[in-house]
Amino acid sequence: MKCTRCRARAEVQLRSHNAAFCRPCFLFVFRRQIERAIESEKMLGRGERILVAVSGGKDSLALWDVLADLGHDTTGLYVGLGIGAYSELSHAKVVAFATRRGLPLRVITLDEEAGGLGVPVVAGLTRRPPCSACGTMKRHWFDAAAVEGGFDVLATGHNLDDEAARLLGNVLRWQTDHLARQRPVLETTHPRFVRKVKPLYLTSEYETAVYAFMRGLDYIVDECPNAAGATQLVHKDLLNRLEAASPGSKLAFVKDFQRTGRPAFAAAPRENPRDCEGCGMPAYGTLCAYCRLVGEVRRKAAPLAGAPA
Numbered sequence: 001m002k003c004t005r006c007r008a009r010a011e012v013q014l015r016s017h018n019a020a021f022c023r024p025c026f027l028f029v030f031r032r033q034i035e036r037a038i039e040s041e042k043m044l045g046r047g048e049r050i051l052v053a054v055s056g057g058k059d060s061l062a063l064w065d066v067l068a069d070l071g072h073d074t075t076g077l078y079v080g081l082g083i084g085a086y087s088e089l090s091h092a093k094v095v096a097f098a099t100r101r102g103l104p105l106r107v108i109t110l111d112e113e114a115g116g117l118g119v120p121v122v123a124g125l126t127r128r129p130p131c132s133a134c135g136t137m138k139r140h141w142f143d144a145a146a147v148e149g150g151f152d153v154l155a156t157g158h159n160l161d162d163e164a165a166r167l168l169g170n171v172l173r174w175q176t177d178h179l180a181r182q183r184p185v186l187e188t189t190h191p192r193f194v195r196k197v198k199p200l201y202l203t204s205e206y207e208t209a210v211y212a213f214m215r216g217l218d219y220i221v222d223e224c225p226n227a228a229g230a231t232q233l234v235h236k237d238l239l240n241r242l243e244a245a246s247p248g249s250k251l252a253f254v255k256d257f258q259r260t261g262r263p264a265f266a267a268a269p270r271e272n273p274r275d276c277e278g279c280g281m282p283a284y285g286t287l288c289a290y291c292r293l294v295g296e297v298r299r300k301a302a303p304l305a306g307a308p309a
């Protein structure tokens, strides 16, 4: 098999792109694909300060690696979710990456900075699925860290597989408001809500895995222990089967949705958020989702605290 660009021996085949690449060409094409997504969606401006949310997994570390190489002003943000050994190891991977590359890193540990409200505690007390509690906690702390640090934009490592699975989930339940907002750039709608971008939204998980391998990135390979029960994995599995039978399906699903599907949903008007009465962050009621969740935790924890040991 020969490299599509330079005819040297190919090291990786990308069936979805009907192409194969040697190592230098793959690294070049991988970066260029991200650069193009950034440019065509106007994700980042020159000189902007970017906060990159990193989990210790391959996607977010690959994103940080590429953005730094492209000359952007980046700071990593790691939110420690309090999920036992998984959180400890992922934290260590992020610190090691930041140190090796000499890049600034901000760490927020929910067990400490959020008053002991790690994901297992919040999920247990509220009886919510861990990923639902986790999503609300992460969103809040990402937004808060971006605003407090004076960043212009928050970048996350959501890849093509994540976006396709999310799109499938939204379509299966016809969640029109979610469909209207599923886009690679979320512009700010509130002074305490920085722009959010997903530069990897057209880059597959397989491609980031190859990139991480070729670049020698040391990332956490194990999934979060809560991922096993997540519906998103079922959707990913379905899409992988579709992709195997028809390469390029995921890319077409997400790309064509952005081009032709989303505008139809985006027509629905949406009110702008106001200030949360609890924390001042954006809210669609009197309290934001985070403050409602924390309130529920406190109410449920109070009787336990008063109970005899």
Ligand code: SF4
Pocket (backbone or CB within 6 Å): 081, 119, 130, 131, 132, 134, 135, 224, 225, 226, 227, 230
């Ligand atoms: S799998 Fe669920 S609980 Fe684990 S990090 Fe992801 S969203 Fe959070």
Ligand SMILES: [Zn+2]
Pocket (backbone or CB within 6 Å): 003, 004, 005, 006, 007, 008, 021, 022, 023, 024, 025, 026
């Ligand atoms: Zn080549």
Ligand SMILES: [Zn+2]
Pocket (backbone or CB within 6 Å): 276, 277, 278, 279, 280, 281, 283, 287, 288, 289, 290, 291, 292
């Ligand atoms: Zn709030």
